[in-house]
Each structure stands twice: as C-alpha cells, then as structure tokens.
Amino acid sequence: MTTATYSAEITPEIVAQHGLKPEEYARCCAIMGRTPNITELGVFSVMWSEHCSYKSSKVHLKTLPTTGPKVICGPGENAGVIDIGDGQAAIFKIESHNHPSFIEPYQGAATGVGGILRDVFTMGARPIANLNALRFGSPDHPKTRHLVAGVVAGIGGYGNCVGVPTVGGETNFHPSYNGNILVNAMTVGLADADKIFYSAAAGPGNPVIYVGAKTGRDGIHGATMASAEFDDESEAKRPTVQVGDPFTEKLLIEACLELMAGDSIVAIQDMGAAGLTSSSVEMAGKGELGLELDLDCVPVRETGMTAYEIMLSESQERMLMILKPGREADAQRIFHKWELDFAVIGKVTETGKLVLKMHGETVAELPVEPLVSQAPQYERPWEPTPAQPEIAASSIPAPANLTETLKTLLGSPDIASKRWIWEQYDATVMGDTILRSGGDAALVRVHGTTKGLALVTDCTPRYCFADPVRGGAQAVVETWRNVTATGATPIAITDNMNFGNPERPRIMGQFVGCIQGIREACLALDYPVVSGNVSLYNETNGQGILPTPVIGGVGLIDDVAKAVGIAAKTEGETLVLIGDTKGHLGATLYLREIAGREDGAPPAIDLAAERRNGDFVRGQILDGAVSACHDLSDGGLLIGLVEMAMAGGLGVAIEALPAGIPAHAAYFGEDQARYLVATKDPEALLAAARAASVPAMRLGRIAGAILTGPGLDAISVEELRRIHTGWLPAYMAAEPA
Amino acid sequence: MKIAVIVFPGSNCDRDMAVAVEQIAGVKPIMVWHRETELPKLDLAILPGGFSYGDYLRSGAMAAHSPVMREIKARAASGLPVLGICNGFQILTEAGMLPGALMRNRGLKFIHRPVTTRVESSRSIFTSRYQAGQVVTIPIAHADGNYFAATDVLDRIEGQGQVAFRYCDAAGAVTDDSNPNGSARNIAGIFNETKTVLGYMPHPERVIEPLLGGSDGRALFESLIGALS
Numbered sequence: 027m028t029t030a031t032y033s034a035e036i037t038p039e040i041v042a043q044h045g046l047k048p049e050e051y052a053r054c055c056a057i058m059g060r061t062p063n064i065t066e067l068g069v070f071s072v073m074w075s076e077h078c079s080y081k082s083s084k085v086h087l088k089t090l091p092t093t094g095p096k097v098i099c100g101p102g103e104n105a106g107v108i109d110i111g112d113g114q115a116a117i118f119k120i121e122s123h124n125h126p127s128f129i130e131p132y133q134g135a136a137t138g139v140g141g142i143l144r145d146v147f148t149m150g151a152r153p154i155a156n157l158n159a160l161r162f163g164s165p166d167h168p169k170t171r172h173l174v175a176g177v178v179a180g181i182g183g184y185g186n187c188v189g190v191p192t193v194g195g196e197t198n199f200h201p202s203y204n205g206n207i208l209v210n211a212m213t214v215g216l217a218d219a220d221k222i223f224y225s226a227a228a229g230p231g232n233p234v235i236y237v238g239a240k241t242g243r244d245g246i247h248g249a250t251m252a253s254a255e256f257d258d259e260s261e262a263k264r265p266t267v268q269v270g271d272p273f274t275e276k277l278l279i280e281a282c283l284e285l286m287a288g289d290s291i292v293a294i295q296d297m298g299a300a301g302l303t304s305s306s307v308e309m310a311g312k313g314e315l316g317l318e319l320d321l322d323c324v325p326v327r328e329t330g331m332t333a334y335e336i337m338l339s340e341s342q343e344r345m346l347m348i349l350k351p352g353r354e355a356d357a358q359r360i361f362h363k364w365e366l367d368f369a370v371i372g373k374v375t376e377t378g379k380l381v382l383k384m385h386g387e388t389v390a391e392l393p394v395e396p397l398v399s400q401a402p403q404y405e406r407p408w409e410p411t412p413a414q415p416e417i418a419a420s421s422i423p424a425p426a427n428l429t430e431t432l433k434t435l436l437g438s439p440d441i442a443s444k445r446w447i448w449e450q451y452d453a454t455v456m457g458d459t460i461l462r463s464g465g466d467a468a469l470v471r472v473h474g475t476t477k478g479l480a481l482v483t484d485c486t487p488r489y490c491f492a493d494p495v496r497g498g499a500q501a502v503v504e505t506w507r508n509v510t511a512t513g514a515t516p517i518a519i520t521d522n523m524n525f526g527n528p529e530r531p532r533i534m535g536q537f538v539g540c541i542q543g544i545r546e547a548c549l550a551l552d553y554p555v556v557s558g559n560v561s562l563y564n565e566t567n568g569q570g571i572l573p574t575p576v577i578g579g580v581g582l583i584d585d586v587a588k589a590v591g592i593a594a595k596t597e598g599e600t601l602v603l604i605g606d607t608k609g610h611l612g613a614t615l616y617l618r619e620i621a622g623r624e625d626g627a628p629p630a631i632d633l634a635a636e637r638r639n640g641d642f643v644r645g646q647i648l649d650g651a652v653s654a655c656h657d658l659s660d661g662g663l664l665i666g667l668v669e670m671a672m673a674g675g676l677g678v679a680i681e682a683l684p685a686g687i688p689a690h691a692a693y694f695g696e697d698q699a700r701y702l703v704a705t706k707d708p709e710a711l712l713a714a715a716r717a718a719s720v721p722a723m724r725l726g727r728i729a730g731a732i733l734t735g736p737g738l739d740a741i742s743v744e745e746l747r748r749i750h751t752g753w754l755p756a757y758m759a760a761e762p763a
Numbered sequence: 764m765k766i767a768v769i770v771f772p773g774s775n776c777d778r779d780m781a782v783a784v785e786q787i788a789g790v791k792p793i794m795v796w797h798r799e800t801e802l803p804k805l806d807l808a809i810l811p812g813g814f815s816y817g818d819y820l821r822s823g824a825m826a827a828h829s830p831v832m833r834e835i836k837a838r839a840a841s842g843l844p845v846l847g848i849c850n851g852f853q854i855l856t857e858a859g860m861l862p863g864a865l866m867r868n869r870g871l872k873f874i875h876r877p878v879t880t881r882v883e884s885s886r887s888i889f890t891s892r893y894q895a896g897q898v899v900t901i902p903i904a905h906a907d908g909n910y911f912a913a914t915d916v917l918d919r920i921e922g923q924g925q926v927a928f929r930y931c932d933a934a935g936a937v938t939d940d941s942n943p944n945g946s947a948r949n950i951a952g953i954f955n956e957t958k959t960v961l962g963y964m965p966h967p968e969r970v971i972e973p974l975l976g977g978s979d980g981r982a983l984f985e986s987l988i989g990a991l992s
Contacts, residue, residue, distance in 0.1 A: 182873050187814040189775020273773050273817025365772060452875045452904040454969045457779040586974060
C-alpha cells in the first residue's frame with residue numbers, strides 16, 4: 027500500500043481530526059496519486075465515515091434478504107419501495123439521529139424527522155405518516171427529563187408543521203442509554219409505481235440544480251461526529267448539530283412534488299448527512315459519470331464560506347437535482363412560486379470526476395468511482411455473545427400479591443402509557459388515520475381508496491443484549507405480529523441498527539448476532555428488508571448501549587373497514603388466547619421490575635409457530651370473526667389483556683389460565699407468537715384454531731368495569747387506567763432530583 | 764355553489780378541507796393561492812389549518828397580511844361567509860376580522876386529542892344543523908389555541924351571542940378540567956357580529972366519517988351547504 031503523504035496543510039493531526047485512520051488516509055493518497063488538499067480530504071472524510079460508508083456493517087448487511095415479489099426497490103436508494111397494488115407504491119425508511127439529539131434534543135430530533143421525510147419525498151412520494159422509536163436513559167438520570175421533553179417537542183415541532191401525521195412509535199428507558207439516547211424516525215410515503223425518482227446521474231451536459239434552503243455553516247462534520255464515541259467533551263460538539271426549518275421543508279415537499287408531476291427530472295437526491303458532498307458523489311457514482319460544480323453558484327447564507335465549508339455543511343432542507351436540458355425555466359418557476367432558492371450549480375460530465383470550482387479555479391478534483399468503491403470495508407473481529415441460562419418459571423418466586431404486581435408493572439416506565447408523548451404529535455392531519463399510537467400497529471388509509479397501510483416500529487433491546495440472535499428475530503416478529511393484529515398482511519421492513527463501538531469484538535458480535543436473527547425471521551416470514559440505517563459508536567466513555575436493532579414494519583390491508591384495533595369494547599364477548607403459553611420469565615419486564623434481575627435467556631422464537639398463529643389470526647379478523655386483537659409482548663398476557671380492557675373501557679373476568687405453570691408466569695411470561703382476540707363466537711373460533719393446529723384457549727369474558735381473575739383482587743379498569751396513564755405526566759412534571 | 768379554500772405557504776389542512784367539502788357539498792372547492800389579489804364570485808371562503816409562514820413571528824400574523832387577505836376582508840365586510848379553522852382562526856384574529864387573540868396553550872405544549880365542545884348557538888349559517896347545547900367531539904391539534912380577549916370584549920361578544928363553541932366535559936358542563944388550552948371562558952369558537960364569519964380551533968374536517976373516529980364535524984358543513992345553496 028502507498029504510504030501516506032503529508033503536507034503543511036494536511037498533517038497527521040488534521041487527518042486524525044477528520045476521523046480517518048492513517049491507513050485510510052494512505053488509501054486516499056493512493057487514489058488521488060497525490061496529497062489531497064483540505065477540501066478533498068473533507069470529502070474523503072465524510073464519504074468514508076461510518077455513517078456514510080457502512081464500512082463496519084456492510085459485509086453483514088449484505089446477508090439480509092432484500093428481494094421479494096412486492097419489492098420494487100431495495101436498499102441502496104434513498105428509501106425502499108414496495109408494490110401495494112393498483113399501480114401504487116409505498117416508500118419508506120427509518121433513520122437515526124442519535125448523536126445530535128443527545129447534544130441538542132429539540133433540533134437533533136426535529137432535523138431527524140426532516141431528513142427522513144426528504145429521503146422519502148426525494149423518490150417522488152408524498153409522505154403520509156411518520157413514526158419513531160425512542161430510547162432514553164434511566165428516569166433517575168438527571169438529564170433524562172430534559173432529553174425526553176426536547177426530543178418529543180422537536181419531533182412534534184417538525185412533523186406537525188409539515189403536516190404529516192405522526193401515527194406511532196415506541197419509547198423505552200434504560201440506564202445504558204444515559205449517555206447515548208436513540209432517536210430513530212421513520213417516514214412512509216405514497217407514490218405511483220411508475221413515477222418513482224432515483225438518484226443516478228445521467229446525460230452528460232445536463233444541468234445540476236440546487237434547490238431549497240441556503241447553505242450555512244451549520245452541521246459541518248455531522249456525519250463524522252455521528253461516527254465517533256462520545257466523551258465528556260461532547261457538549262462542545264453542539265455546533266455540529268443542524269437547525270431545522272419545517273416551514274421550508276413543507277414548501278420543498280410541495281415544490282418537488284409539483285415538479286415531479288411533470289417529466290423534467292432526470293435524477294434527484296436530498297442533501298442529508300454530509301450535504302452537498304454525499305449527494306453529488308452518490309449521484310455521480312450511481313450514474314458512473316462525473317459532475318462539475320461551480321461553488322460560487324451555491325446559494326449561501328453568509329459570505330466568505332470556503333469550498334470546504336460549502337461541501338461539508340449539513341444545512342437542512344436542500345436537494346440536488348439533475349434536469350433534462352432546457353427545463354430549467356419551468357422548474358425555476360415552480361420553486362420561485364414556493365419562495366425557495368433555485369440555482370444551476372453545474373453540469374453532468376463524462377470525466378468520472380467530481381470537479382469543484384470556485385472563484386474561477388479548480389479547488390478539488392476527485393475520481394468518483396474509487397472514492398465510492400474503494401471506501402474501506404472492515405470485517406471487524408467479533409465474539410459471539412455467551413448464551414444466558416434458561417430460567418425456569420418455577421425458580422422465580424411468586425409475588426406476595428399478583429394485583430400489586432400488575433399495578434407496579436402497569437406503572438413502570440416501559441409499560442406506562444406514552445400518551446404524554448403522542449398527544450404532542452398531530453396524528454390525524456391528512457384525514458386518513460384509522461388507528462394510531464396506543465395500540466399495536468398504526469393504520470393509515472391510502473388516500474382515495476379503501477386500502478390501508480399498517481405501520482409499526484419495534485425492538486426489545488433487553489432480549490438483544492441477552493441473546494442477539496433471538497433478539498434480532500424477536501424485533502422482526504413483533505412488528506410482523508403488530509401488523510397482523512390489525513388484519514393487515516406484513517410486506518416488508520426497514521431496519522435501524524443502533525449499536526456501540528464496532529471496534530470492540532463483543533459489540534460487533536451483538537451486531538452480527540442481531541443480523542443473523544433478523545435474517546432468519548425475514549426469510550421465514552417472507553418479509554424482506556428494503557431500506558435501513560446503521561448507527562454505531564453509541565457509547566460514552568466506553569459504556570455502550572443495549573444492542574437496539576429497531577425494525578419498522580409495513581403491511582397492507584385491502585379494506586380498512588375490516589381492520590380491528592386493540593379495544594375490547596363489546597360487552598359479553600369472549601377473550602381467546604392464541605398461541606402457546608409456557609411462562610417464560612427470563613429477560614422479561616417482570617424479572618427486571620419485580621424481581622430486580624436482568625438475567626436469563628430471552629424467549630425462544632418459533633418462526634413456524636409465528637407464521638401459523640399469525641396467519642390464522644389475520645384470517646379470522648378478515649372473516650369478521652374477531653372484533654379486537656392485541657399481540658402479547660412486554661409484560662405478557664395480563665398486561666396485554668389490561669391494555670385491551672383500558673382501551674375499550676370495559677372490565678374482563680378471567681375464567682381460566684394456561685395450565686401447568688405458576689400464575690405469575692402465566693400472567694407475566696413473555697412467550698412469543700401469541701395474540702389475544704375478542705370474539706362473540708368463541709366456539710367457532712376455537713374449532714377453527716383446532717383445525718389449523720393453532721393453540722387457543724378461552725380466557726375470559728368482557729363485562730362490566732372490573733378486572734377479576736385467578737389469584738387477582740378485583741380492581742376497576744378505571745384505577746388501572748389511572749396508574750397506566752399517570753406515570754409519565756407525573757414524571758415529567760416532577761422537579762429533577 | 765362556489766367555495767374557495769385559501770392556501771398559504773405552510774397551510775397543511777387545505778387538502779383535508781377540500782376533501783371534506785367535496786364529500787359533503789358534492790362540489791370541488793377552488794384552491795386559491797395566497798398571492799391572488801382578485802377572487803371570483805364566491806359563496807364561502809375557508810381559511811384552513813396549518814402553519815402559515817411557519818407560524819413564525821406569531822401564528823397567523825404574516826398570513827393576515829397576505830395579498831389575498833385584503834380581498835377576503837373586503838368581501839367579508841360585504842357579507843361573504845368565511846370559515847377559519849385552527850390556523851385559519853388565528854389568521855382571522857390577526858386580520859382583525861374576529862376579536863381577541865390566540866395565545867400559546869397554557870401547558871406550553873402542542874396538543875392533539877379529541878375534545879368535546881358545546882354548541883352555544885344553532886342560530887347561524889355554520890351551526891344550524893346542530894342543536895344548541897349539543898356536545899360534539901372533534902380533535903384539536905394546536906400549540907396556540909388559548910383564546911384571549913379583554914373582559915369588556917368578552918362581555919360584549921357573550922352579550923351579542925358571538926360565542927359559537929365552548930370546551931366542555933362529556934356532559935356539556937363548562938369546566939376548567941375540560942379546557943385544554945386555557946381559553947378565556949372556555950371559548951373554542953367565535954362568530955363576528957353578523958355571524959357570517961366563524962373561527963373555530965378544533966378540526967371538523969377530520970371527523971366526517973366513523974372510520975376516522977367520528978362524524979361530528981359533518982353538521983358544520985351541512986349547515987353551511989343548507990344555508991348557502
């Protein structure tokens with residue numbers, strides 16, 4: 027390998043500040059055939075950052091199934107595209123904004139939403155729903171309250187203003203996130219299947235257009251920051267966080283969609299992480315062409331910006347487009363109507379080089395192909411996570427009082443209602459929201475049709491920590507069950523892999539294990555991965571987060587009128603438990619919140635049973651045999667049952683429990699592949715289950731306003747609701763300790 | 764019948780409003796861009812919800828000075844019915860077409876939830892298909908819905924029957940607990956003196972079919988269509 031060459035401008039210290047290892051810098055020099063200048067070094071630095079290059083994760087991500095009969099476009103573009111019939115496509119992706127949100131929660135979260143929205147409307151889709159997945163540190167940690175308040179306000183502030191409903195999400199608390207919160211945002215959009223826009227440059231001579239907001243000095247090196255661990259000095263990184271302007275984004279959505287209705291666009295790419303650098307390199311790289319940009323033409327917010335600053339700025343709400351020749355005036359008219367900047371900043375070339383000019387001089391000249399294809403790829407050493415012991419239910423002592431246990435769990439941070447959060451999000455703008463936060467999947471009608479998209483985000487990090495393979499698979503199957511529980515058929519997922527430092531073999535082993543679990547589940551369920559994002563280095567002072575592979579699931583139902591929610595709202599109906607209950611207590615919330623232990627293997631995942639039970643439940647919902655359905659996950663059977671009762675405002679008399687296991691394990695065990703359904707004809711449902719070889723048992727009746735059951739003291743659903751909804755508002759209102 | 768939905772940069776309930784109007788009135792409204800200075804002959808103008816101009820400066824403040832608003836004001840003065848929902852209500856107060864102001868919610872947070880409001884009067888073109896005293900469930904989605912006016916103004920609009928809707932509990936009682944944003948006298952919607960202009964914070968256009976969580980918003984549109992056709 028060529029040795030690195032340094033100059034007065036490019037010293038080893040400068041290289042290190044750009045997050046490049048000496049051997050990576052040597053490769054830059056080899057590609058350039060000379061010492062890069064500072065602008066060129068900046069381009070290499072962001073393109074080869076973990077965030078942009080996936081250098082630690084790519085070899086593993088490649089093993090995921092990404093194709094299927096309904097996949098129009100898998101990973102590699104701005105977002106994944108699936109066929110939803112009738113010539114329509116759903117376009118979606120999830121993306122993290124973890125590091126910025128910890129440093130500046132409001133703007134970090136807001137720009138996370140803005141970025142993922144752009145990924146989706148760049149492809150020609152009108153965004154129709156936002157979701158999120160949030161992880162915060164321990165509620166006792168002095169920063170947590172401030173971070174929750176800021177992140178939630180930021181997500182709402184952006185999504186509400188652009189007028190895209192935020193319909194679902196999840197929020198967990200755990201001390202491992204004390205120094206590294208996770209903010210993952212997902213957007214789902216709708217497009218005509220034959221009007222999807224891609225990013226590959228084409229047509230030498232075609233104009234390169236910059237639209238949107240002006241470029242400022244904000245966010246320079248955000249992608250590099252997102253690719254490093256935090257330490258006590260992280261607060262000083264605040265200037266690398268961008269500031270969002272959802273109003274401009276709203277205008278940009280409308281202007282882009284208006285232009286996309288015609289046929290002027292050859293290629294389009296949003297300027298996300300690494301701004302103008304990654305958008306121009308990606309467009310040129312995918313088209314196997316060159317781009318020549320005149321940086322004097324880039325609309326800037328302040329004078330005196332250098333080429334380096336313009337190329338590395340992460341100012342928000344900007345797009346790069348390549349137009350057909352002669353369409354500039356038409357396009358400009360649209361963008362000026364929406365009061366947005368519009369500038370021709372360059373042209374497509376056949377040189378295969380990214381050439382940057384400023385003040386009449388060439389300030390950078392980089393060969394695109396090697397910049398993209400020779401980005402470092404690492405097969406980082408990894409260690410498998412040691413298997414945790416299976417914990418027998420009988421070895422966990424029964425609690426003194428099951429009702430008190432229920433109340434404790436119901437008011438615990440992970441199970442308590444997140445209403446305080448989702449009431450700050452507009453969930454019904456656009457007028458098609460059928461089901462939203464507070465149940466299983468959200469359901470959004472496809473505008474102007476009877477079809478609906480079921481949408482959900484899920485992950486159980488404590489399972490992933492205990493057993494990454496099981497945990498990865500569980501995250502997938504939980505989304506699959508949540509989609510199924512509405513009556514929709516799961517189609518595809520997007521994944522957001524949040525992990526610690528991949529240079530540690532133990533962490534890399536978590537990543538590899540989770541990927542394996544995700545792969546196995548996706549294959550078994552015909553549920554491919556169509557887009558995703560990786561966020562590594564979620565560590566502070568060497569303390570990593572729990573492995574958190576968040577899965578965003580998307581499903582389709584032909585007639586939203588047939589969908590069901592979780593509310594048990596019909597007096598006299600019977601609750602039937604679908605699936606096998608073995609009373610699994612290892613790595614459960616019961617174990618953590620009641621027994622004070624976080625050990626043990628997580629529940630086993632039986633993918634065949636998942637599929638069998640889920641297909642059965644979906645069939646019963648679509649046949650109209652079921653009026654409410656809830657998948658069982660965190661907290662097990664009793665928590666799921668109480669959630670159905672609270673949502674419907676009715677009581678439940680539990681008549682029987684799964685046999686052969688202690689009551690606390692039956693109530694709170696977290697066995698997978700299970701659902702609770704409400705039906706008016708339990709005999710028919712049980713007979714159908716028998717015929718389908720699906721375990722099912724009659725659990726109890728929906729009646730009155732009181733919960734009763736074996737070993738439980740009678741308690742009103744109203745009191746349970748008070749406990750469930752009380753924790754988060756009280757926590758947020760309390761003074762920090 | 765000719766209905767216009769005015770679209771400002773940052774409006775985001777304009778499509779929802781057009782869908783509701785078309786579904787209930789059976790006619791497509793015309794969408795009027797805020798830069799227009801002339802309007803065709805109209806039977807009704809609607810200012811939809813959203814974040815016009817990003818709600819920068821103050822909610823509705825910049826939209827109130829948009830070119831189209833000069834014409835809307837003039838037409839309203841000669842009797843054109845105008846409906847302002849959420850941000851539209853904020854624009855109407857900022858434009859001086861309705862008294863008072865909408866301030867930041869008392870909890871300082873954006874709130875989205877179904878709320879119950881009580882119809883104070885069914886004697887208007889907007890509310891004739893409701894019963895006076897009827898409690899309707901319609902979602903709010905705003906950060907600035909805290910209605911404020913000086914006491915003498917409040918007394919005057921109460922005296923003239925200009926209070927259209929009040930936040931209330933499920934039984935129709937006007938209580939502090941049922942006031943989501945701190946509005947003076949629980950006011951959720953008001954008329955102008957001639958009852959030809961209504962500003963209302965909740966979003967009736969979002970509850971026009973049971974699948975979307977209710978249809979209590981329909982009667983507002985049905986009232987208008989009945990009165991104007």
